[in-house]
Amino acid sequence: MVAGAAAALWLAGLAGFAAGPQTPPIFNPGAPGAPSRVISTAEAVELGRTSFTADDVAFMQHMIVHHGQAVEMVELLRTRGVHPTVRRLGQRIALSQEAEIALMRGWLTDRGQPLEMPGMGGGHAGMDHSAHAGHVMPPSDTPIMAGMLSPAQMQALAAASGPAFDRLFLEGMIRHHQGALDMVDALLVNPDAAEDTTLSDFTTSVVSDQSAEILRMQSLLSDL
Numbered sequence: 001m002v003a004g005a006a007a008a009l010w011l012a013g014l015a016g017f018a019a020g021p022q023t024p025p026i027f028n029p030g031a032p033g034a035p036s037r038v039i040s041t042a043e044a045v046e047l048g049r050t051s052f053t054a055d056d057v058a059f060m061q062h063m064i065v066h067h068g069q070a071v072e073m074v075e076l077l078r079t080r081g082v083h084p085t086v087r088r089l090g091q092r093i094a095l096s097q098e099a100e101i102a103l104m105r106g107w108l109t110d111r112g113q114p115l116e117m118p119g120m121g122g123g124h125a126g127m128d129h130s131a132h133a134g135h136v137m138p139p140s141d142t143p144i145m146a147g148m149l150s151p152a153q154m155q156a157l158a159a160a161s162g163p164a165f166d167r168l169f170l171e172g173m174i175r176h177h178q179g180a181l182d183m184v185d186a187l188l189v190n191p192d193a194a195e196d197t198t199l200s201d202f203t204t205s206v207v208s209d210q211s212a213e214i215l216r217m218q219s220l221l222s223d224l
Helices: 002-019 041-050 054-080 084-110 151-159 162-188 197-223
Strands: 026-028 037-039
Touching (some): 054 151, 054 162, 054 197
């Protein structure tokens, strides 16, 4: 009898092992005084899509434009830069920021939010080709938004080549990356901001990756 019970327990253990690890339940906290309830993974994902603020949306909309200018800067690097390490670093930056632009656009679309802020327009984040009365106006020294290069700075970058370009690129991209870190800091001081899981992971990644890249670019700049 004991042997039969032991065999049954052994078989039950094998069945549990074959079934694989069990997914732990997901609890959704109730309102004050109300009990929590177990929800499905699909419900948890849907709840995550609703836990965002207007500040979160504005951050993503602005960061898409900000990243877009960085990609423009790397496009200039492809034809004007000469330092191989700077070119490789620029390529990694472009690939990373293009992937993040896709993530941010998807995040906004999934939540039914516009990709652009009202009045932002869909123009380039870099050069300014304004004209007045048939005359080309000088590029502005004022960036589209804080943390970005101004149209005048982008024009100076486009006009440079060789080692001079590499230096301007590194100086500009360091400022650009610091601007992204400042944008994250400005978001996180707002109550309830970045509670969305995807957005929280994204801001953490921005701080980690761009802080490391700033240090790398500063080291490269000192060697030029």
